[in-house]
Amino acid sequence: MDTNKKTITVVGLGAGDLDQLPYGIYRTLKEARQLYLRTKEHPVVAQLASEGIALTSFDEVYEQHDGFEEVYAEIVERLFAKAEEAGSIVYAVPGHPLVAERTVQLLLAQGPKRGVQIEIGGGQSFIDPLFARLQIDPIEGFSLLDGTALAAHQVSPGLHTIIAQVYDAFVASDVKLTLMEVLPDDYVVTVATAVGVAGQERIESVPLYELDRIEHFGNLSLVYVPPTTDQTVLYRQFSYLKEIVAILRSPDGCPWDREQTHQSIRKNLIEETYEVLETIDDEDPEAMCEELGDLLMQIMLHSQMAAEDGYFTVDDVVAALNEKLVRRHPHVFGEKNANDSEEALANWQEIKAQEKAAKGIDVAAASRLSGIPRDLPALMYAYKLQKKAAEVGFDWDDIADVYKKVEEEYRELREASAEERAGELGDLLFAVVNLARFLKLDPExxxxxxxxxxxxxxxxxxxxxxxxxxxxxxxxxxxxxxxxxxxxxxxxxxx
Missing domain, CATH: 1.20.890 (cAMP-dependent Protein Kinase, Chain A)
Known part of the structure; x- marks a missing residue:
C-alpha cells in the first residue's frame, strides 16, 4: 500500500437523520482522522458531534464571497491543502456526493492533476425521500436543476422538475423569475425542506408568484415543479411547434399542407417577409410579433419537407446557424478583437472568404459581383451591385458627376423610341440608385x-x-x- 498517496474520501450525510445513515458511511465518519464538512447545517451533524466526533466545517467561506462558484472553488482549494498536509482526509456533504454537489465535481476534475485520489462513498440523496413524499414516479420523466444557476431553456414543462440548492429567499426569487419565463405567474409549485427528517420536514405548495415569500428556506430546501399539459404553456415551446408542423404534414394532417412543395410555397416566403417589413415600417410591435410567427411557419414547413425527404431537419438548420454565428464572431466567442463595427465586419468578411476556400471555391477567380441573391428586388439588387463595384474603385469620383449622369439618362429616355424606352428607363433608375448611394440613402x-x-x-x-x-x-x-x-x-x- 502506498502510504504517501494523498486521498480525499467523499461521503454523503444522506437526506435524514443518523438512523437513516448506512453503517459503512457511519463507520467512515466515526473513524476519520480528519473530517471536514461543506456545511454543518444538516441533521446528522449535531448527532455526530454529540458522539464526540471532531468536525470542521466550511460555513464561514459562504460569508466571504458573493457567488456560490467562488465559495465552492475556495472550499476545494482548502480540501486539497488539507490533503497535502494530512495525506488522507474525509469530506462529508449533504445527501449523496454525486447529486447536486458542485464541490465534488470540482474535486473529481482537479484531483488527477493535483496528485490527489478522490474516492466516492455512498449516501442517500434527497431524491428518494422526495419521490416517496410527493408520490412521484420518476419513470414519467424528471429533471434535476441547480437553483443557483437556473436558466429558462433548462425548464421542460412536460417533466417533473426538481430545483435543488434553493438556500434562501434570494435564490428563490431568481428561481421564481426564471420559471415565470416559462410558466404562468399563478402556477402552483411546492417547496420542500428537510424531506424525510423527523420533526424538521416542511412541505408547502404556493402560487409561483409567492415562491420567495416562503419562510423555511435553508440548506435542505428545494422546489418541485409538477409537469403540465396546459396549452398556454406548451404553445411557448419550440418543440411543440415542431410537433404541430409534423402533424399538419402527416397523412392524418391538413390536406392543403400535405400537398405543398418547396416550389408551391416559395412565393409565401417572399410575401411573409414583406409583411414583416411592413410592421417594422409601421412601428407596430404587436403586428410584428404575429408576422414574424408567420415567417417562422414558412421556415418550419420547408424544414419539415426537407426532413421528410431525408435532407435535413429544423434542428440541423438551428445547429448550422449557431455554429456559423460563433465561427463568424471570433471577437465575441474567440480571441480576436473588434473595437468597432467596421472591424467586426472585416472579421466577418475574412471568415466568409475562408469558408468559401474550404468548400473549394476559388475566391480569386470568382466575379467581384458574385454573392448577391439574384431574386432580390431590382432596386436593391442594383444598389448591391454598385457597392461591390465601388469596393474595387469602379465608381464616380464626385457626386456632381452622378447628378450629370442622372440628367443624361433622363434626356436619353425622353428622346428614346418606343422600343428603347424600357432599357433607357432602366438606365435612369440605375443612375438614381447611384445617386442614393452617394447620398448614403437606401433607395428601397x-x-x-x-x-x-x-x-x-x-x-x-x-x-x-x-x-x-x-x-x-x-x-x-x-x-x-x-x-x-x-x-x-x-x-x-x-x-
Whole structure:
C-alpha cells in the first residue's frame, strides 16, 4: 500500500437523520482522522458531534464571497491543502456526493492533476425521500436543476422538475423569475425542506408568484415543479411547434399542407417577409410579433419537407446557424478583437472568404459581383451591385458627376423610341440608385417612404369624397389635385 498517496474520501450525510445513515458511511465518519464538512447545517451533524466526533466545517467561506462558484472553488482549494498536509482526509456533504454537489465535481476534475485520489462513498440523496413524499414516479420523466444557476431553456414543462440548492429567499426569487419565463405567474409549485427528517420536514405548495415569500428556506430546501399539459404553456415551446408542423404534414394532417412543395410555397416566403417589413415600417410591435410567427411557419414547413425527404431537419438548420454565428464572431466567442463595427465586419468578411476556400471555391477567380441573391428586388439588387463595384474603385469620383449622369439618362429616355424606352428607363433608375448611394440613402427605403406618403395623401382624397357623399366618377382631376395639395400641407413636416 502506498502510504504517501494523498486521498480525499467523499461521503454523503444522506437526506435524514443518523438512523437513516448506512453503517459503512457511519463507520467512515466515526473513524476519520480528519473530517471536514461543506456545511454543518444538516441533521446528522449535531448527532455526530454529540458522539464526540471532531468536525470542521466550511460555513464561514459562504460569508466571504458573493457567488456560490467562488465559495465552492475556495472550499476545494482548502480540501486539497488539507490533503497535502494530512495525506488522507474525509469530506462529508449533504445527501449523496454525486447529486447536486458542485464541490465534488470540482474535486473529481482537479484531483488527477493535483496528485490527489478522490474516492466516492455512498449516501442517500434527497431524491428518494422526495419521490416517496410527493408520490412521484420518476419513470414519467424528471429533471434535476441547480437553483443557483437556473436558466429558462433548462425548464421542460412536460417533466417533473426538481430545483435543488434553493438556500434562501434570494435564490428563490431568481428561481421564481426564471420559471415565470416559462410558466404562468399563478402556477402552483411546492417547496420542500428537510424531506424525510423527523420533526424538521416542511412541505408547502404556493402560487409561483409567492415562491420567495416562503419562510423555511435553508440548506435542505428545494422546489418541485409538477409537469403540465396546459396549452398556454406548451404553445411557448419550440418543440411543440415542431410537433404541430409534423402533424399538419402527416397523412392524418391538413390536406392543403400535405400537398405543398418547396416550389408551391416559395412565393409565401417572399410575401411573409414583406409583411414583416411592413410592421417594422409601421412601428407596430404587436403586428410584428404575429408576422414574424408567420415567417417562422414558412421556415418550419420547408424544414419539415426537407426532413421528410431525408435532407435535413429544423434542428440541423438551428445547429448550422449557431455554429456559423460563433465561427463568424471570433471577437465575441474567440480571441480576436473588434473595437468597432467596421472591424467586426472585416472579421466577418475574412471568415466568409475562408469558408468559401474550404468548400473549394476559388475566391480569386470568382466575379467581384458574385454573392448577391439574384431574386432580390431590382432596386436593391442594383444598389448591391454598385457597392461591390465601388469596393474595387469602379465608381464616380464626385457626386456632381452622378447628378450629370442622372440628367443624361433622363434626356436619353425622353428622346428614346418606343422600343428603347424600357432599357433607357432602366438606365435612369440605375443612375438614381447611384445617386442614393452617394447620398448614403437606401433607395428601397426611400421609395417605401414615398409609397407610404402617396397612400396617406390618396386616402385623404378618398375621405373627402366620402364626406361629400360622392364617388370618383363624380369628381375630376382638378378637384382631386386640390385635395392632394391640402393633404400635402397637413402632413408637411411629419413625413
Amino acid at each position: 427605403e426611400a421609395l417605401a417612404l414615398t409609397n407610404n406618403k402617396f397612400k396617406k395623401r390618396f386616402a385623404y382624397i378618398e375621405r373627402k369624397l366620402q364626406e361629400a357623399g360622392r364617388t370618383f366618377e363624380q369628381t375630376d382631376l382638378q378637384e382631386m389635385d386640390k385635395w392632394w395639395e391640402e393633404a400635402k400641407h397637413q402632413t408637411k413636416g411629419r413625413e
